[in-house]
Amino acid sequence: MARSGLYKSDVQKARDALIAQGINPSVDAVRVALGNTGSKTTIHKYLKELEEEDGGAGGKRSSISEALQDLVERLAARLEDEAQERIAAARVASEAKAAEQAVLLQAAQNDNAQQRARVLELETALQEQATALAASRSDHQRESTMRQVAEQQVADLQQRLAENEAHRQSLEEKHQHARQALEHYRQSVKEQREADIRRHELQVQQVQAELRLAQQAVAVKQDEITRLNQEGAKLVSELAHTKQDLYEQLTQVRKLEQKVEALQSLQVRAADTERQLVSKIAEAELLTEQLNNANDQMTPVEARVRELELLLAQANAKAQAQEQIGDQLRAYFDKITATSTAPQAGK
Numbered sequence: 001m002a003r004s005g006l007y008k009s010d011v012q013k014a015r016d017a018l019i020a021q022g023i024n025p026s027v028d029a030v031r032v033a034l035g036n037t038g039s040k041t042t043i044h045k046y047l048k049e050l051e052e053e054d055g056g057a058g059g060k061r062s063s064i065s066e067a068l069q070d071l072v073e074r075l076a077a078r079l080e081d082e083a084q085e086r087i088a089a090a091r092v093a094s095e096a097k098a099a100e101q102a103v104l105l106q107a108a109q110n111d112n113a114q115q116r117a118r119v120l121e122l123e124t125a126l127q128e129q130a131t132a133l134a135a136s137r138s139d140h141q142r143e144s145t146m147r148q149v150a151e152q153q154v155a156d157l158q159q160r161l162a163e164n165e166a167h168r169q170s171l172e173e174k175h176q177h178a179r180q181a182l183e184h185y186r187q188s189v190k191e192q193r194e195a196d197i198r199r200h201e202l203q204v205q206q207v208q209a210e211l212r213l214a215q216q217a218v219a220v221k222q223d224e225i226t227r228l229n230q231e232g233a234k235l236v237s238e239l240a241h242t243k244q245d246l247y248e249q250l251t252q253v254r255k256l257e258q259k260v261e262a263l264q265s266l267q268v269r270a271a272d273t274e275r276q277l278v279s280k281i282a283e284a285e286l287l288t289e290q291l292n293n294a295n296d297q298m299t300p301v302e303a304r305v306r307e308l309e310l311l312l313a314q315a316n317a318k319a320q321a322q323e324q325i326g327d328q329l330r331a332y333f334d335k336i337t338a339t340s341t342a343p344q345a346g347k
Contacts, residue, residue, distance in 0.1 A: 006039075008050070010034060011030060011043055011046035011050070012046070012050055014030045014033035015047060018033060025047065027043050027073045027076070030047065041081050044073055161311070165311065168315060171276060178269070182329065193256070196252050210235075
C-alpha cells in the first residue's frame with residue numbers, strides 16, 4: 001500500500017543517499033531511509049523503474065544475484081503487502097468486533113441502567129410498603145390500646161354500677177329498718193296515748209262523780225255549814241290531787257311532744273335518705289350515659305347496656321316507691337301533730 005504523498009523522487013533521493021553511504025539500496029533500506037513509510041511494493045516498483053532508467057542510460061545488465069535479490073525483495077514486499085492486507089482485514093474485523101462489542105456493551109449498560117431503575121422502583125415501592133405497614137401497625141396498636149382502654153372503662157363502670165347497686169340495696173335495707181322502727185314507735189305511741197286517754201277519762205268520771213256527790217251533800221245538808229266547809233276543804237284537797245293529775249298529764253304531753261320531735265328528726269333522716277337515693281339515681285343515669293357513649297365505640301356491650309338500663313328503671317321505680325313512703329311519713333307526722341295538740345286545746 002502506497003503512503004499518501006510518496007513519490008518516485010523521494011525513493012530516488014533515498015536510494016542515492018544510501019549509495020553515497022556505501023549501503024546497498026534494498027527495499028528495506030530505502031523504506032528505513034524514508035522513515036518506515038510507504039509500501040514495499042511501491043518502493044520496489046520505483047526502484048525497479050529507477051534501475052531500468054539507469055540501465056537504459058549505461059547499458060548494464062543485472063547479475064543473477066541481483067535478479068535473485070530483486071525476486072526475494074519482491075516476494076518479501078508481496079508477503080509484507082499480504083500481511084498488511086491481512087492485518088488491515090484483521091484490524092477491520094477487530095474494529096467491527098469491537099464495535100459490535102461496544103454495541104453489546106452499550107445494550108448491556110442500558111439494560112443494567114433499566115435494571116437499576118427497576119431495582120430503585122422496587123426499593124421505593126418496598127419502602128412505601130414498609131412505611132404503610134408501619135403505619136398500619138401503628139394504627140392497629142392505637143386501636144388495640146383504645147379498645148383496651150374502652151374495655152377497662154366498661155369494667156370500671158360495671159364495677160361502679162355494682163357498688164352503687166350494693167349501696168342502694170344497703171340504703172333500702174336501712175330504710176326498711178327505719179320504716180319498721182317508725183311503725184313500732186307509732187304503735188307504741190298509739191297504745192300509750194290510748195292508755196293516757198282512758199286514764200284521763202276515768203279521772204274525769206271520778207271527778208264528775210265526786211262533784212255530783214258533793215252537790216247532793218250540799219243540797220241535803222245546807223244547814224251544816226261547818227260540814228260544808230269540811231267538804232269544801234275536801235274538795236280543795238281533791239282539786240289539788242286533780243291539779244297534780246293534770247300536771248302529770250301535761251308531763252305526758254311534753255313527752256309526746258318530744259316523741260313528735262324525734263319523729264320529725266326521723267322524717268328529716270328519711271328526707272336525707274330520699275335525697276341520697278335521688279343522687280344515686282342521678283349517678284346511675286350518668287353511668288348509663290357513659291355506657292351509651294362507650295356503646296358508640298364498643299358495640300359488643302349492648303346487651304350489658306340494656307341490662308344496666310333495666311336496673312336503672314328498677315332503681316327509679318324503687319325511688320318512686322320510697323318517695324311515696326316519705327309522703328306517707330309526712331302525712332303520719334301531720335296526723336300525730338294534730339292529735340297531740342287536740343287534748344291541749346280541750347284542756
